[in-house]
Amino acid sequence: RACLGFWPASMVVFTFLALLGSSTAFEYGELASFVRRHGGRVHRSLALADPAPCGSRGLVAEKPIPETDARTGPLVVVPASLEINAGRARTAMANVPGIGELDNGAVVVLWLAALDAERRRSRE
Numbered sequence: 001r002a003c004l005g006f007w008p009a010s011m012v013v014f015t016f017l018a019l020l021g022s023s024t025a026f027e028y029g030e031l032a033s034f035v036r037r038h039g040g041r042v043h044r045s046l047a048l049a050d051p052a053p054c055g056s057r058g059l060v061a062e063k064p065i066p067e068t069d070a071r072t073g074p075l076v077v078v079p080a081s082l083e084i085n086a087g088r089a090r091t092a093m094a095n096v097p098g099i100g101e102l103d104n105g106a107v108v109v110l111w112l113a114a115l116d117a118e119r120r121r122s123r124e
Contacts, residue, residue, distance in 0.1 A: 028047065028048035032046075035076075035078055035079075035082070038079050038081060038082055039079040039081070040076075040077050040078045040079050040082070041073075041074075041075075041076065041077040042075075042076050042077075043065060043069060043075040043076070044063075045061050045062055045063040045064065045065045045069075045075075046059050046060070046061060046062065046075060046076070047059070047060060047061075047062035048060075049062075059076070084108060084111075084112070085108075086104035086105075086107060086108055088111075089104075089107045089108045089110070089111035089112075090104075090107055092111050092114075093107055093110060093111050093114070096110070
C-alpha cells in the first residue's frame with residue numbers, strides 16, 4: 001500500500017494544477033490569486049504552460065526572474081492553512097462509504113476531485 005502521510009504545503013499548487021484539465025488552464029491566474037489571498041506567494045513571472053518544456057503542463061518562468069528574487073526565497077509559497085494532507089482528506093471524506101479501506105494517496109486524490117467538482121458546480 002502506498003502511504004502518503006502528508007504533502008508539503010507547496011505541493012498544493014502543483015496538485016491543483018494537475019487536476020485542472022487543459023481546457024481550464026486559464027484558471028491558473030485564479031489559483032495564484034487564491035493562494036495570495038490566503039497569505040501565500042506566487043511570483044509574478046510564473047505562468048502555466050501547456051505544454052511545458054518537459055512535454056506536459058507545468059509552471060514556467062514566463063518572464064525573466066530577477067536574480068535577487070530567486071535568491072531571497074521560494075517562488076511559490078502556500079500557507080499551512082491550505083496544506084493538503086491525508087488527515088485533512090480523511091476528515092473531509094469521512095462520510096464516503098469504504099474510504100477507510102483506501103490508502104492515503106487515493107483519499108487525497110478523491111478529496112481533490114471532490115473539491116474541484118464542488119468548485120465547478122458553484123459556477124453553474
